[in-house]
Amino acid sequence: MHAHIVFAHPEARSFNGALADIAEETLAAQGITVTRSDLYGELFDTVEGPAHYGERADEAYFSALAEQRHAGNARTRPADVQREIDRLTAADLVILQFPLWWHAQPAILKGWFDRVFVYGELYTGRRRYDEGHFRGKRALLSVTTGGPAATFSPYGRGGPIERLLWPIHYSLHYMGFDVLPPFVAHGIQGGGIAYEQRDVFEQHLDGLKRGWAERLNTLDSARPIPFTGWQDWDDHGVLRADHPLRWA
């Protein structure tokens, strides 16, 4: 069993850094090997665009997907993207550790999706969702929010956390991952008001440490988030008219 952590925070000493460290330690204690992509530390170039492609599928017109497919066929895929694909390929479990910025993942992690999940080799029109490339692997978001938990509850002003994480969860489902329910640490400062003292930080972290370790120690009993798949949809990609999930 092998786990890979994608870490997307500019400060290694942050709460996010601490949560990534806890994951590494907790999983290692189970005998699981762990690797990490440190997107900031490795200066991951997050913007998909012409700059990444030398010999092009089409010099006159840039299409990200056409160039991704072409680079795969021509074996000219950018080295950093290939490295990330190799890391995912080696992993049974992928953890994305990031702070919620503007109701989503930070740009550096959004671009990791844009660049690493390449068209052609990792997905095609048919090879996606429950027939996706990474089926059999599990994915888990570990997210920090600045606001308190109540504001991300169903009637909270931040919006239900499930709704905010939907585009990310659904993208992982699109790639075939079994997506486990997220671990969310709320009310994390640093964030406008940084922790004034390191001991306040440690105190807050201690309170969450157990919950996070507990989640990591019980992954095998976690039920993945249910999504619909190919057999649920009609030829137009819509839930079949007679599907039990339809709300009459």
Add this chain to the structure above:
Amino acid sequence: MHAHIVFAHPEARSFNGALADIAEETLAAQGITVTRSDLYGELFDTVEGPAHYGERADEAYFSALAEQRHAGNARTRPADVQREIDRLTAADLVILQFPLWWHAQPAILKGWFDRVFVYGELYTGRRRYDEGHFRGKRALLSVTTGGPAATFSPYGRGGPIERLLWPIHYSLHYMGFDVLPPFVAHGIQGGGIAYEQRDVFEQHLDGLKRGWAERLNTLDSARPIPFTGWQDWDDHGVLRADHPLRWA
């Protein structure tokens, strides 16, 4: 009346480029002045992090919000961020033109949110949502999707488009904008299968041109997406228990 377009696509000759051009022409014909941020063309540096801050609020610990606030106070804000803020300040209407990549905006546009909406000057704990900095201004997403319209309908396999755009719409609401219903152009190739011939591209564009121009010509009658605000929430940031929107 002044409009600002934030354009986030790597190819100027793309459908997104054409839609941005149509917006410029259509608004100009109404006597509205139009400016544009071309995030790819201007090489917008999209990753919020220590690299943007010289004299720091805290050299030992990077907190994006603390540094944003400090740079504003110390008048050391990054020039590209200040330029974007100035452009937004001058605009009555802001249009974000982008393709849906991985169920969200491309990383370069996500980072525009991360870096431009600065803590301190543009929002604080109280000055947000319906008391947000940009209240009185309108914002409008113009989005292209690769999949056909049906797959983004309420029972579509892509997920309802309203759900996918929620984090972006809500972020604009957070900043105080009146968010108009989005314009969504579905089934845009280029995208794996690029348009083989320019005339097929032009034909598809022609079919959408009228709808987009029509939307731009009737903005004054468009009703903003309704969101809750400060008077709807209790002290915990949760919809008041007696609120009519509560679903018993």
